Amino acid sequence: MNKKKDNHWMLLAPIYLFTILFVALPILYMFLLSFLSRAQVWGVDFTFTLDNYKKILEPLYLDTFVQSLKLALVSTVLVALIGYPYGFFMARMNDRWKKRMMLLIMIPFWTSGLIRLYGWIIVFRSNGVLDKILQGMGLTEEPLKLLYSYPAVVVGMIYVLLPFMILSVYSSAEKLDDTLVEAARDLGASPFKAFWTVSFKLTLPGLLSGVVLSFIPSMGLFFIADILGGNKIVLVGSVIQEQVTKGRNQPFAAALSAVLMILTSLMIRLYRKITGTAKLENIV
Amino acid sequence: MSDVILQLNHIKKSFGGFPVLKGLDLKVNRAEFLTLLGASGCGKTTLLRIIAGLEDPDEGQVVLEGQDITTMEPNKRNVNTIFQNYALFPHMSVAENVGYGLKIRKVPRAEIKDKVEKMLYLVQMEGKGGASPNQLSGGQKQRVAIARALVNEPKVLLLDEPLGALDLKLRQHMQLELKRLQKQLGITFIYITHDQEEAINMSDRIAVMRNGILEQVGTPNEVYYHPRTSFVADFVGNANILKFHGETFAVRTENVLMNGEEACVHPAKVLEKSFAGGQLRILFLLEDGQQVVASRSGLDADMAEGSSVNIGWLDEHAVKVLDEGIYGDFGTSGEVTERQAAHE
Incomplete structure (x- = not known):
């Protein structure tokens, strides 16, 4: 018995070690850092202060938070609306179509994400690919001036986040037992009712992890806003990055990160509570 | 004399060019326990799915109480199925599972509660309504699946090797219980099995199936003592x-x-x-x-x-x-x- 218990611990040890080293310690470091003050020239002054958090309440930074949350919400909702059906139907397809649909998601990963974002510049810029196509079809006459606009940033967000949503929905839709849907139909449910009461409910954990995988990064994907939004759209991620690199105010960047982290986890907890996915995850 | 509730006329079905059912005719009487007996691959499950509406026949008709239901959606048929793996909804409690069909048909909440309780009592699962299907044993899951189907008062209940996953003792016990339920409720059962002993124990009539046709249909006595064919x-x-x-x-x-x-x-x-x-x-x-x-x-x-x-x-x-x-x-x-x- 004892021996078995020991083995158990040994197996888990690397995971614990990894988590402590690369997740727990950095977070702890970040929180500690957020209560220190900025040194005059370079580095950190080890005096306790709440100034960093007070600074966040200034309208300039508060606005940034609101804007970031809004963009993250809009992007996540759109990603879910597009990604859920794609992932769900990909799981229902026969093997040949499954492979084709999977390939479509995988191809973009063959090049660097940054380069792909620069590709969107070519599409969006004045008299770029999109304008040419629309003008060619006679739908628009003037350039749309989409680059460095809010919609361009949203498109960029969706583009980057969509694969995570699709794969996460796909993995839970793959496990869905067809006989459950048949049982629902047999018991009197219309195709839509059967989908809503059985298929959707059972793939909700996949949708949730997709939402988590989209929502968290979308709060921090500053380079998308930088590349496709110009200076017009400033996100928390951009501010943090600027504070670390240009502003050299690491404690303030840490405070921003801490607030961002707390906000994100609160949003996800709320979401889980509303959808009741925590209960579902235990059974599926 | 006997009152036909379900009639299958010349049912044909192929999968990818391979004929599974080859023009099968069958009449099922009201309130009888009919067993489709055959080896695996003889087409008995396909036949059951056609009756349930989960599969469309290539040819032939399914007639329920004089009404042609061949192309009717499964949810519109007054027929329920007990699936081989029970197919209980894992995200619902036992009571929610049993009440599913009633809820879909918008039966008032109080009535659902009442009927579900009665049905759980009938299958000896009273007091287990709050449990999750994952907490149940195979035999208990089976009882819930039976309750979930019977609560809808189907005209015909289809059972696809429902006892296949249970051990011998439990299987024998459940055979008696299914028979008791069928007698008590007076519902027509169409039961699939490959176990001839089970078929003889439970059935009013046995339809012996082979390669997509019926070799012989008769009482257990007839089939046992007067087999029509060598098979x-x-x-x-x-x-x-x-x-x-x-x-x-x-x-x-x-x-x-x-x-x-x-x-x-x-x-x-x-x-x-x-x-x-x-x-x-x-x-x-x-x-x-x-x-x-x-x-x-x-x-x-x-x-x-x-x-x-x-x-x-x-x-x-x-x-x-x-x-x-x-x-x-x-x-x-x-x-x-x-x-x-x-x-x-």
């Missing part, structure tokens, strides 16, 4: 299929006589003795090369392997049958070809 005799009664003077006879193993009784007119050699299932089985080789299996209760008979004896059977125990072989399209094992060779 039925072998599959249902484990009979010896013997050929004499160009005619084919089925002689069940327990009816083979030996040791100097009057009817023992066939000289034979003892090939093999084995003890299985509380019975001694003796394999004889007749002079014309046919093999005969005899079964006896008891541990041993005083004859050595290799010895020569006379065996035989009473005339009334040799039932004349149509020779249609004894194996389905899929049932060819080494032993099979050996025994087939002995037939030639």
Whole structure:
């Protein structure tokens, strides 16, 4: 018995070690850092202060938070609306179509994400690919001036986040037992009712992890806003990055990160509570 | 005399060019327990799915109480199915599972609660309504699946090898219980199994299926004592299929006589003795090369392997049958070809 218990611990040890080293310690470091003050020239002054958090309440930074949350919400909702059906139907397809649909998601990963974002510049810029196509079809006459606009940033967000949503929905839709849907139909449910009461409910954990995988990064994907939004759209991620690199105010960047982290986890907890996915995850 | 509730007219179905059902006709009477008996791959599950509406036949009609329901959506049919793996909804409690059909049909909440409780009581699961299906044993899941189907008061209940996953003791117990429920509620059961004993124990009538057609439909007595074909005799009664003077006879193993009784007119050699299932089985080789299996209760008979004896059977125990072989399209094992060779 004892021996078995020991083995158990040994197996888990690397995971614990990894988590402590690369997740727990950095977070702890970040929180500690957020209560220190900025040194005059370079580095950190080890005096306790709440100034960093007070600074966040200034309208300039508060606005940034609101804007970031809004963009993250809009992007996540759109990603879910597009990604859920794609992932769900990909799981229902026969093997040949499954492979084709999977390939479509995988191809973009063959090049660097940054380069792909620069590709969107070519599409969006004045008299770029999109304008040419629309003008060619006679739908628009003037350039749309989409680059460095809010919609361009949203498109960029969706583009980057969509694969995570699709794969996460796909993995839970793959496990869905067809006989459950048949049982629902047999018991009197219309195709839509059967989908809503059985298929959707059972793939909700996949949708949730997709939402988590989209929502968290979308709060921090500053380079998308930088590349496709110009200076017009400033996100928390951009501010943090600027504070670390240009502003050299690491404690303030840490405070921003801490607030961002707390906000994100609160949003996800709320979401889980509303959808009741925590209960579902235990059974599926 | 009997009142037909479900009628299948010339049902045909192929999958990828391979015919699974080949023009099958069947009439099912109201409130009867009908078993579709056949080996795996004979098309019995496909037939059940066609009745449920989960599969469309290529040809033929499904008529329920005089109404053609061949193309009707499964949710509109007053027919419910118990699936082989129970198919309980894992995200719902036992009570929610049982009440699912009623909720879909917008039955008032209080009525659902009432009916679900009654049904859980009927399948001896009272007080388990709040449990999750994952906490249940196989037998309990089975009971919930039965309750979930029966609460909708279907005209016909389809059961696809519902006891297949249970151990022997539990299976025997559930056989009695299903039979009790069927009698008590007066609902027509169409029951699928490949276990001839189960079929004989439970059914009012048995439909023996083979390669997409029905070989024989009749009461357990008829099928057991008067098999129409060699296949039925072998599959249902484990009979010896013997050929004499160009005619084919089925002689069940327990009816083979030996040791100097009057009817023992066939000289034979003892090939093999084995003890299985509380019975001694003796394999004889007749002079014309046919093999005969005899079964006896008891541990041993005083004859050595290799010895020569006379065996035989009473005339009334040799039932004349149509020779249609004894194996389905899929049932060819080494032993099979050996025994087939002995037939030639």
